Amino acid sequence: MLVEIKNLHIGFESRTGFAPAVKGVSLTLGTEKLGIVGESGSGKSLTARALMKLLPKQTRIEADKLEFDGIDILSASEKQMRTIRGKRAGFILQDPKYSLNPVKTIGSQVAEAWRAHKGGSKRAALEAAVNLLEMVKIRDPKKVAASYPHEVSGGMGQRVMIAMMLAPDPELLIADEPTSALDATVQAEILRLIEELVSERGMGLLLISHDLPLVSHFCDRVAVMYSGRVMEELKASELLSAQHPYTRGLLNCMPSLIHPKERLPVLTRDPEWLK
Amino acid sequence: MTIEIDNLRISFGDKQVVKGVSFNVANGASFGIVGESGSGKSTVLRAMAGLNNDWSGRIAFSGQDAPLKRPPAFFRKVQMVFQDPYGSLHPRQTIDRILSELPLVHGMDDIDARIAEVLSAVALPQTARFRYPHQLSGGQRQRVAIARALIAEPEVLLLDEPTSALDVSVQAEILNLLADLRAERNLTYVMVSHNLSVIAHLCTEVGVMIDGHMVEQVTAEDLRLGNVNHAHTRELRSLSVELEEPA
Numbered sequence: 001m002l003v004e005i006k007n008l009h010i011g012f013e014s015r016t017g018f019a020p021a022v023k024g025v026s027l028t029l030g031t032e033k034l035g036i037v038g039e040s041g042s043g044k045s046l047t048a049r050a051l052m053k054l055l056p057k058q059t060r061i062e063a064d065k066l067e068f069d070g071i072d073i074l075s076a077s078e079k080q081m082r083t084i085r086g087k088r089a090g091f092i093l094q095d096p097k098y099s100l101n102p103v104k105t106i107g108s109q110v111a112e113a114w115r116a117h118k119g120g121s122k123r124a125a126l127e128a129a130v131n132l133l134e135m136v137k138i139r140d141p142k143k144v145a146a147s148y149p150h151e152v153s154g155g156m157g158q159r160v161m162i163a164m165m166l167a168p169d170p171e172l173l174i175a176d177e178p179t180s181a182l183d184a185t186v187q188a189e190i191l192r193l194i195e196e197l198v199s200e201r202g203m204g205l206l207l208i209s210h211d212l213p214l215v216s217h218f219c220d221r222v223a224v225m226y227s228g229r230v231m232e233e234l235k236a237s238e239l240l241s242a243q244h245p246y247t248r249g250l251l252n253c254m255p256s257l258i259h260p261k262e263r264l265p266v267l268t269r270d271p272e273w274l275k
Numbered sequence: 276m277t278i279e280i281d282n283l284r285i286s287f288g289d290k291q292v293v294k295g296v297s298f299n300v301a302n303g304a305s306f307g308i309v310g311e312s313g314s315g316k317s318t319v320l321r322a323m324a325g326l327n328n329d330w331s332g333r334i335a336f337s338g339q340d341a342p343l344k345r346p347p348a349f350f351r352k353v354q355m356v357f358q359d360p361y362g363s364l365h366p367r368q369t370i371d372r373i374l375s376e377l378p379l380v381h382g383m384d385d386i387d388a389r390i391a392e393v394l395s396a397v398a399l400p401q402t403a404r405f406r407y408p409h410q411l412s413g414g415q416r417q418r419v420a421i422a423r424a425l426i427a428e429p430e431v432l433l434l435d436e437p438t439s440a441l442d443v444s445v446q447a448e449i450l451n452l453l454a455d456l457r458a459e460r461n462l463t464y465v466m467v468s469h470n471l472s473v474i475a476h477l478c479t480e481v482g483v484m485i486d487g488h489m490v491e492q493v494t495a496e497d498l499r500l501g502n503v504n505h506a507h508t509r510e511l512r513s514l515s516v517e518l519e520e521p522a
Contacts, residue, residue, distance in 0.1 A: 260475070
């Protein structure tokens, strides 16, 4: 197993007391595509960030097991974590606007990622960067490598982020809302690209999203989170026929193009779900 | 209030971003504009709201041409709701202060009662009145933004992606609220969104924009059935349908 999480608890110490955010999440991931869906505040991003130990100091993390490829994340040192982050597990964030350095060319940023993990000369790295940009299906990779992030579109920026993450050949790709800042047409392209690269290279994918139908199309398995807990875990193909009232509620309250509804049903939250 | 837009052109510097858009909206109807980012849909809406003075063509409300510089009375009739409830509310003002801005500017009376009334119209508790925006959830903040538009007692609401920053569960509540308000107050809506199913849910007619042109206008019914002509409309529709169908 690439990732094993058992009974993960995350909470924050604050002036007014302790605020729990993730309350006993258990997940496993092999070389497959796992989706985590849920509303904002359900703890899906926190779970992924805990796996990379990317949480602020005042966070309290407890777990029976939190392992990446057999390495215990909770007791791992910063030095050990640096050999995992980027190199063995790539992290794609929501908005390329905030994740790319605005004052460096795209080529030099991708080259930097390549060189940090693989070494070699600057020129070799720059060549590798152009190749990587080509691999994420950027039409004119040389030109894009020489441009700055503000000169390219959101979809292009996200491709660049993916190219950077692929540089060190990671075994796991974590994508946290990789397409929610993008148009529907571009969104489909980017997800197809991620899916293709993941299956080609035999990587594991952890896709975090609030969009249920999207996840059901691009993942093998889906975990539905609510209020810091996993409500249910099911095959992606069975998501649309899910049984749990929370999942059903989320699916029902979406407006539909082919099945119009006079009035959208509203999600009623049952305290029973959290017992 | 009827709306007529005729051959609207908008440029930023030398670059023309809206290249001759025309459409009409009947009184009490709701018109949707879909398109990808950069297609010019929000720019059209901003020009209608009077937030952009550099346009040519004709924008008319109730048959009367809107002048380039809108008179104050115009903003009582036409109000806009923005996409991001996090960015469109002043972080250092209480909800009470935010909502009283417009009545103060327009010299309206009985501000206290008006605020209480719009808060209940958008189903916010009266206790929200003296909170700050950061103390409310995203959905509550969008309700405040809608309340701020309603307090002017407008006849037209211009909605710029009102739900795209929200979870689907909250989106459903806001869409229901908008549908109810339109029925209760006989409002006319023009809504911009990139989500076809959201547009089709709330609007009876839809205009599709690409690259500054409105390439097609169809009824929501035809859009659902697939009776569309332009290739871009078909592409947007099939993407939307594909996601709805089980994998």
